Amino acid sequence: MYGWTPLHYAARFGHVERAKQLLDMDKSIAYVITDKDGKKTALHVAASQGHVGVMKELRSQCPDCWEMVNDKGQNIRHVAVQNENKKAVKFILENSQLSCLINHKAIDGNTPLHLAAATLHSNRLIYDKRADGMVFNKENQTPLDVTTHYENVTLVTQLTLLSLSDRRNLVHKAALLLY
Template identity: 40%
Template sequence: MILNLVLHKAAAEGDIEPFNASNQNLNRILTPIKNIILHIHIISPSRTPKKTQFVKKILEIYPPLLLQVNVNGDTPLNLAAKYGNNKGNTALHEAVRNARLNVVEIVTKEDPEFSYFGNDSGETPLYIAVERKCPLIAAKILETCKSAAHEGPDGKTALHAAVMRHDLDQNGWTPLHYAEYYGCFHAAEWLLKSDNSAAYIVDKDRKMTALNLAAGQWYSNIMEAIIFQCPDCCELVDKMGWNFLRFAMTVKSLNNFLRNRSFTNIISNF
């Protein structure tokens, strides 16, 4: 289906209404060079401040559009990274700002080598995630992006700042707790190197450390990283008196533990 003038103008200006009724056919609305409505919107000089909502709503209707290529092999994501948009935000900036974890996953997996530089205000996507207290998004960026920039405005460093002030959520979880719970090894390693005192912070409910959480999920590589950096964490217990070994026992049998080389390495240092 060729993109007619009415739909082309709507896409360029960020008018969502003409596309609401064609949710299953958005990938078929094309220009002769196979640009879809997101390509048109991103490169259009006439786009309006509605842009953020337009992209968000279009992706809610049909998420695969983010990765659809034109004849030049460019996805909307490629163009967003190349051209940016209002205030220099890339697609990842917009996804983080709108707390769209599913879009963050798509964007970062598409190009994990891209560092995602700061926008016109000097804010990187990682900085925005930390500033807005979105630890899951911050952890996903750190886990997927191999060289995620973490600078913020005025020389601030996003994740360092979060770790140094032990940025807790309503449950008393730090970014390290989230990294451990979701098995984000690279994020956990980075956080520990930034400030390993976060490993000693317990949550509000069960008084669990990040090591307890990692043991409960049996993330052996993360457990080893914490114990290597903070060996005395092994002595900390939750409010029920459980240490990390007790948590580990809840998800594996003792025989499985002893057959696991990583576990043998852990207990030999305990």
């Protein structure tokens, strides 16, 4: 089904011990992408389901698999945010070695913060000082623009507070709020 490997299924159902056994036998399976299901790795599947135990196992045995992207150019942070999986988002944000994933743009130009704004989710990502609130996607929208589009006043307020803590260009952001 979908070209999944046994590791994909272990990730889907959160079977940490099975994932460990499979990786002990052959670490290369962590890098296998599906051929019919969005070019996902087992790590993408684990992140979408919030199976942090499997994510930890993959991180410890295959740390460079964290940089792989799916067919949309999304890393695991995109996937966790898009699936509104708070446990996975929290785990990723707490790992400083993964900070390179925070502002990664997918093919559509969206960062995980754009997706958080669009899904009205993930306050932890919005408050993370490493997340660039002024990055533009291919539609020339910042995460604040995306939030305003979805008319979520609470999230707009949170992004505005982030700009204060980051001391970013407040005039530009205030202008965005007015229009």
